Structure formats: C-alpha cells, structure tokens
Amino acid sequence: MSSSLPLIRTVNVMRYVTPLREGGSLPAIAEADDDFLYVLKFRGAGQGIKALIAELIGGELARMIGLKMPEIVFANLDPAFGRTEPDEEIQDLLKASTGLNLALHYLSGAITFDPAVTNVEAKLASQIVWLDCLLTNVDRTVRNTNMLMWHKELWLIDFGASLYFHHTWSNWEEQAKRPFALVKDHVLLCKATELDAVDAEMRALLTPERLQSVVELIPDEWLTEWPSGESAEEVRQVYTRFLQLRIASSEIFLKEAQNARTSRF
Known part of the structure; x- marks a missing residue:
C-alpha cells in the first residue's frame, strides 16, 4: 500500500474530443497540453463543484490505501474554449465550467x-x-x-x-x-x-x-x-x-x- 500522497498536476484543456453521455454530468474525453487524453469532469455539470471534491477526495484516498485509480489532474478550461462548439448543450456546459475542473487519465482500451x-x-x-x-x-x-x-x-x-x-x-x-x-x-x-x-x-x-x-x-x-x-x-x-x-x-x-x-x- 502507498501512504504517500502525490502532487496533483494541472493541465490545460486543448481539445474537446467527444462527450461521454452517461448519467447527468456529461463528462467528456478531452486532450490536454501534455498530449494525453483525459476523462474531464466539469464544474458546471450536475452537482458542480461538490462532485469534483468528492471525486478528488475519494480517488486520492483510494490511491492512498493501494487501490488502482487513474491519475487525477486539475484541468484548466479557457473562457474561449466553448465558442466554436456546435452543440448548444455542450457549449453551455463549457461556458459554465471556465476555470479549474478535474480530470482522470483516460484508460484507453479498458x-x-x-x-x-x-x-x-x-x-x-x-x-x-x-x-x-x-x-x-x-x-x-x-x-x-x-x-x-x-x-x-x-x-x-x-x-x-x-x-x-x-x-x-x-x-x-x-x-x-x-x-x-x-x-x-x-x-x-x-x-x-x-x-x-x-x-x-x-x-x-x-x-x-x-x-x-x-x-x-x-x-x-x-x-x-x-x-x-x-x-x-x-x-x-x-x-x-x-x-x-x-x-x-x-x-x-x-x-x-x-x-x-x-x-x-
């Protein structure tokens, strides 16, 4: 088991790839400026900031006791990011999520x-x-x-x-x-x-x-x-x-x- 706590990296979201239309929070696969893909959880969705806090605390406690969790990162979303998004629902979500969001490393092929x-x-x-x-x-x-x-x-x-x-x-x-x-x-x-x-x-x-x-x-x-x-x-x-x-x-x-x-x- 790991008792050490890793630092949480911060990335910038560069590209919205595709929505994951599961549940009401509408997470998405997105590409960041480190060239990795992430499952992006939005502060403007569903339960908002509190869902992100629960995700952060739960995920890092899981990691602390030795369970497998994808890397969690903070993900910056620029105010201009959603302006070219044609889907109005997604555009509204992106506009409401400007600033610091949370993302999990995408496990390709899982x-x-x-x-x-x-x-x-x-x-x-x-x-x-x-x-x-x-x-x-x-x-x-x-x-x-x-x-x-x-x-x-x-x-x-x-x-x-x-x-x-x-x-x-x-x-x-x-x-x-x-x-x-x-x-x-x-x-x-x-x-x-x-x-x-x-x-x-x-x-x-x-x-x-x-x-x-x-x-x-x-x-x-x-x-x-x-x-x-x-x-x-x-x-x-x-x-x-x-x-x-x-x-x-x-x-x-x-x-x-x-x-x-x-x-x-």
Whole structure:
C-alpha cells in the first residue's frame, strides 16, 4: 500500500474530443497540453463543484490505501474554449465550467467490469466496500459498477456520488455516524468476506494527518462563496473532521455492511 500522497498536476484543456453521455454530468474525453487524453469532469455539470471534491477526495484516498485509480489532474478550461462548439448543450456546459475542473487519465482500451465475468478476491472486494461505506458512495452497483478492467487489473473510476453529506452540510456530525444502508446494493458485497481485517488495517493507515493531507488538495478556487458562508479553510476542516469522525465510528457502517451481506448471501 502507498501512504504517500502525490502532487496533483494541472493541465490545460486543448481539445474537446467527444462527450461521454452517461448519467447527468456529461463528462467528456478531452486532450490536454501534455498530449494525453483525459476523462474531464466539469464544474458546471450536475452537482458542480461538490462532485469534483468528492471525486478528488475519494480517488486520492483510494490511491492512498493501494487501490488502482487513474491519475487525477486539475484541468484548466479557457473562457474561449466553448465558442466554436456546435452543440448548444455542450457549449453551455463549457461556458459554465471556465476555470479549474478535474480530470482522470483516460484508460484507453479498458472495458467495463462485469461481476459475472471477473472474479474479485475477498481482500480487494472488502477494501472497496469498506472505502465506499466510509465515503457513502451510492454509485457502485450492478447497474453502474464504476469500475474498469485494464491490463487485467481492476480500476476504480468514479467517486462523484460520494460524500453526499455535503449537499445538506449543517448536520455533518450526525451524518458521519450513520450506517450506510445502500451498501446492500454494492456490486462487490458478496465477495467482501474480510471486512473486519480490512477495517483494522484502514483505521491504522488512514490517520488524521493523512486524511487532512488529502483534503488539503482541494483548490481554494472551488471553495469560494461556499453556500454556508464559511471560508475555504473552514470548509476543509469540516471535510477533514467528517472523515476522521466516520473512521472513528467505523463499527457502525461495518456492522451495516456485514448484516446486509448476511441477509443477501
């Protein structure tokens, strides 16, 4: 497992290649000034900045505990970028996303994970289920696994529907201690037979300092004019404290996951 936190690179978007018309956020494949292709997540789409924050925190925590994640980068979008786009919906999205967005390195040739085809070992399944419970990730189901197979390895690709406490925000302490009932629909729950061992391992690995180091990656640009009026630093403190409290109370979501697994399998 890797306990180090890589720096997040910043690239400039040079070319809009094609939309990925999956879900409501309308991500796209785009080319950056480093000549690589990325799956670009727009600040002007769907849940906006909060989805990008969830993607950043979830992806970097996954990487920190040793799970496979494409490189995450910050992606600058110039105000003039969308002027020549003929599709009005996409043009509006590009105009609303001027500034700093988020992108994941495009895994060319990857295929969608199919639980009927690929067997996932118990330890890996337990790590993914545990992390999704920590982050309250509602979007890792059979209908939409948000995982890819690339070079015969399992890669996670989407945490944008995580940390949904931040859409209400004011009761974050209460939400940090809630079980995660939707774990019953998790695509890997049937394989997650090592949750107790993984819980002990994750609690030791994800220290308050490491959690804070991930949260500190959130750019100031995403935290200005926060709806509750808090400063960027105050917002980061809430995210950090939420994660710390949720890990300290992990027996709550761990029990929910184990009970759901017993009931289903």
